[in-house]
Amino acid sequence: MIFTAAIHPLMSVFAFSICLLLLGTNNKLPWFAALFPFGISLASPPGPYHEVALTHSYFYLTRWHWYEWLGVIGPIVIFSWFARLARARQWQTVNLLGATLVIYELVYVVVALAIDIPLRFEALARLQPMRSLYLLYILMLVLAGGMLGEFVLKNHLWRWLALFVPLCAGMFIAQRALFPTSAHLEWPWAQPKNQWVEAFQWIEMNTPQNSIFALDPKYMSLPGEDEQGFRAIAQRSSLADAIKDSGAVSMFPAMADEWWRQVQAQSGWSKFQLQDFQRLQRAYGVNWVVLQAPAVAGLDCPYQNSAVRVCRLD
DSSP states (O other): OHHHHHHOHHHHHHHHHHHHHHHHHTTSSOGGGGGOOTTOOOOOOOTTHHHHHHTOGGGOGGGSOHHHHHHHHHHHHHHHHHHHHHHHHTOHHHHHHHHHHHHHHHHHHHHHHHHHSSGGGGGGGGGOGGGHHHHHHHHHHHHHHHHHIIIIITTOHHHHHHHHHHHHHHHHHHHHHHSTTSOSSOOTTSOOSOHHHHHHHHHHHHSOTTOEEEOOTTGGGSTTTTTOOHHHHHOOEEOOOSSSHHHHHHHOGGGHHHHHHHHHHTTTGGGOOHHHHHHHHHHHOOOEEEEESSOOTTOEEEEEOSSEEEEEOO
């Protein structure tokens, strides 16, 4: 749990609450201990925080579509059925887990509604109580797989193949469709397939480490970019983007004002000319930009490929 918290503090809270609920359901600890308020603050968020919230509608249950609500109601029904079946067969562990996870989901649904409805609690959306469904679905698949093996697949190889070959093929096709321009096995010695990644790697090898870059604030959603992260690959600083950085702002509302200023400063990126980039240089010290073709007059671009070009601001 400590290791998990070091990587993803928020998800460790959900795992910890499951542990507390298991102890409580087993009469070893009051179940309501799972409601311990980790990091809750009622301070009003900065004004731009609302713009961040609008980009993360899944934070708010009342904004979910009716079919998304099936993903909330379905696990309650399924885990209740698992617990009932387990009691009939005297599977004590499965019964304990099924009953506990029903309580676990109900607790977080109540918390999500409490955060969602009053506007003044909007900053608490960063606790993202419906992320609790991640662990819930993982455990549901584990239990469902066990039930499938116990009652259907049993010791018949052809049944296992009939299930998993189409399942794996479907996942493979879906992954190829989601990220069509990226390698799906990234060996350390292999050349990148993605043109954006090629540019980011060139930046890492050929630009000063203290460089500050500007890119299209929505570059991660552009066709062919495949959600490749600039900072992680190029290992250089860049102005705030409107896609990935909004997630950080949703967790730390104090960053909202600066995030909003930087994103607004890059508004209309596709029509930027030399004077617009010079404005970013004066305001934020930007000395490099990553652009899609065609080139902008007046910029020196020492690197380019079929997708993007990397240009220096003098």
